[in-house]
Amino acid sequence: MAAFALAFLGINSLNRLTVQVPVHGGTYAEGVVGQPTYINPVIAASEADRDLVALLYASLYDLAEKIESEENGQAWKVRLKENAAWHDGQLVTSDDVIFTIEKIQDPESRSPLAAGWRGISAERVSEREIRFNLAAPYAFFEDNLRRLYPVPKHLFADIPLANWRLSLYNLEPVGSGPYRFTSSDTRRDGYITEYRLAANDAYANGRPYIDTFAFKFYSDEERLLQAFNLAQIDGVGGIEPSLLSRFRLRYQLLSLTAPRYYAVFWNGSVNPVLKDKNVRRALAQAVNKEELASAIFGGNAVVSYGPIPPTFDTFNAALAKDTSFSKEQAESLLENSGWKRDENGLRSKGSGASKAVIEFNLVVPQVPFLKETAEYLKTAWDAIGVKANVILLSPQDVASEVVRTRNYEALLYGNILSGNPDLFSFWHSSQRFSPGLNLALYENKTADKLIETIRQTGDQGLRVKDLETLQSLIVQDQPALFLYSPNYLYVATRALRGFELVSLVTPPDRFRGVERWYVKTARTFQ
Incomplete structure (x- = not known):
């Protein structure tokens, strides 16, 4: 009994003198209904595509060291971070940004982003600086930068735009985001069942805490719910309120306001x-x-x-x-x-024809x-x-x-x-x-x-x-x-921490700050 009391006092003292902090490690798996087809920011077509883009690519806003408005909002200058790099080790440059915008604007790409970049030109100031010239002042141009995910020119420049949708880089992307592609599983009928991503040690905003991020794909919500209840996945986004009662495992509900x-x-x-x-x-x-x-x-x-x-x-x-x-x-x-009210109880006016x-x-x-x-x-x-x-x-x-x-x-x-x-x-x-x-x-x-x-x-x-x-x-x-x-509803296991968002614009925005998510902790002295 004395030994037990001493052990209890020791643990209690340790808890008072230390704090719990996030550490690197662990795996997180999210379930998604749908299939990836073009994991390419220029031509991403499905919700699954856009989700993976948000993890595998970095937005220009995140890659920027400095953003300045000039000429009353008719021109904007962006300076890239010195350490911004692609997953293959090459540096992200202004040429990558300009190349991406040109492809978005090219009608042959049929990019869903084209409307937002109409009438905007981008010019190279230096290897790390780009100047955007607008046809008219636009007070909200910074949001364009948040939605622009540059692609690597050195990998796509020699591929004819007409063949971009055939490129293997759409399914095995080389990006600059918090996670990098490692492997995927595909059934014999061509259905992609899982993507596995690894933390990017060289991410411009810092290495993510979670080592491995998995995406598991399902054909319908029924299978998605079943996977969560069997502890095969840890998170599900965009849940309808009516489905919440069907989650059997303990979970945390993250309710985010949306515009x-x-x-x-x-x-x-x-x-x-x-x-x-x-x-x-x-x-x-x-x-x-x-x-x-x-x-x-x-x-x-x-x-x-x-x-x-x-x-x-x-x-x-x-x-x-x-x-x-x-x-x-x-x-x-x-x-x-x-x-x-007429003879049928309906509101009417006039008569006959x-x-x-x-x-x-x-x-x-x-x-x-x-x-x-x-x-x-x-x-x-x-x-x-x-x-x-x-x-x-x-x-x-x-x-x-x-x-x-x-x-x-x-x-x-x-x-x-x-x-x-x-x-x-x-x-x-x-x-x-x-x-x-x-x-x-x-x-x-x-x-x-x-x-x-x-x-x-x-x-x-x-x-x-x-x-x-x-x-x-x-x-x-x-x-x-x-x-x-x-609101946008995100269901996650109670092990997930570091999810700090209170609002988002589009569903893939739930991954803003994903590098701060964690599932492993340790105690350290205060």
């Missing part, structure tokens, strides 16, 4: 009834957005009131005070606007939380005499057939901002048609002018003031019913 919102976008050019602003206002008043967000996401979403998510510091907080749910007010607004009924088709991507949202909306609108016909389509068909052609009366869809309040792609009138993302086909000259000024001015005070005005203007025009901004 996105979901809304119903009205298209009055296809259904003239939706041109009536009072109809659109009544449809908004009939929806209890707080109840909707809580029912679907629990505490992992916030109500959205306008074109900028509430999580942004530039959000116009006054909008939240002006929005209220009231079925009675919605019905009263329709009644006073001449929309009376000129009779108009408030009925529309609502196109919805076949995603569980969006399907649940559509059912809630349909019930809320039924209560005020409005009929919504829900049309469920695959996300791929919605993107390629519906959004591209603007062939919808109403569309339940999401917008993802680039981490900054640049609303040009989503609300400027020049973006009403594909490839623009103005899904409400919104057109307002005052809004256009504000959007243009916001993205060009270097005056932060003026930008904030103009953003407040712009948000109020768009909300007053009612081009969409803004619903909610859900």
Whole structure:
């Protein structure tokens, strides 16, 4: 007993005199639904591609020692870190950066990044310095640098761009990121089951703590969940709230805010009834957005009131005070606007051939939380005499057939901002048609002018003031019913530490700071 007491006192003293610190070592495995095809920043096509790019390549922002704005934001100069190197040991230079941008801009690459680099030229200042020249000042250009992952010119320069998608470097990449490719497993039918990555000892931001990072690929969520519950993987990203109850092992839930919102976008050019602003206002008043967000996401979403998510510091907080749910007010607004209930209980106006009924088709991507949202909306609108016909389509068909052609009366869809309040792609009138993302086909000259000024001015005070005005203007025009901004959910074993993010822009951003993740610790004296 005395020996036990002494041992206990010794352990207790050790705990008081020491602290637990991260150490190098261990393995972490993440599960992903899908397959990698082009692990190449210029042509990455799938979510799996972009996830691996974020680990195997370093962004220009991370490779930069210094970033300077010149000429009121119309020119930017970047100086690379002296120790930035590719996984094969060669240094990252300005030639690699310029080469990457030229390939992104080349139409033959069909790069999904091309739109963000249109009208921008890059020139070599020295081996470690690049100057970017913009056609017009752009206040948010630093976000372009965060999204640019240079590729090694010495490996790709001699490959014709038409053959890039055939290159073995797309599946066995040589990057400059925190991890380097070591091996992969592929079934006889060609299905890739696993990628294994090793910590990059020469990473510009410091060697990662975790020695080995594995990616395991699954054909569906069912197999993914089973793998986690069998302790075959340690982390899963982008989880739907409805699936959380199916995780059997103890886990930690990391809920990250994201610059996105979901809304119903009205298209009055296809259904003239939706041109009536009072109809659109009544449809908004009939929806209890707080109840909707809580029912679907629990505490992992916030109500959205306008074109900028509430999580942004530039959000116009006054909008939240002006929005209220009231079925009675919605019905009263329709009644006073001449929309009376007909023999079928639907709101209508006129008679005979000129009779108009408030009925529309609502196109919805076949995603569980969006399907649940559509059912809630349909019930809320039924209560005020409005009929919504829900049309469920695959996300791929919605993107390629519906959004591209603007062939919808109403569309339940999401917008993802680039981490900054640049609303040009989503609300400027020049973006009403594909490839623009103005899904409400919104057109307002005052809004256009504000959007243009916001993205060009270097005056932060003026930008904030103009953003407040712009948000109020768009909300007053009612081009969409803004619903909610859900968080990005990441499930990990309780062994994972060092995950410091509280927000992200795109799913691969969860790996920002991955070099600080750790699963091994040791005690050291304070």
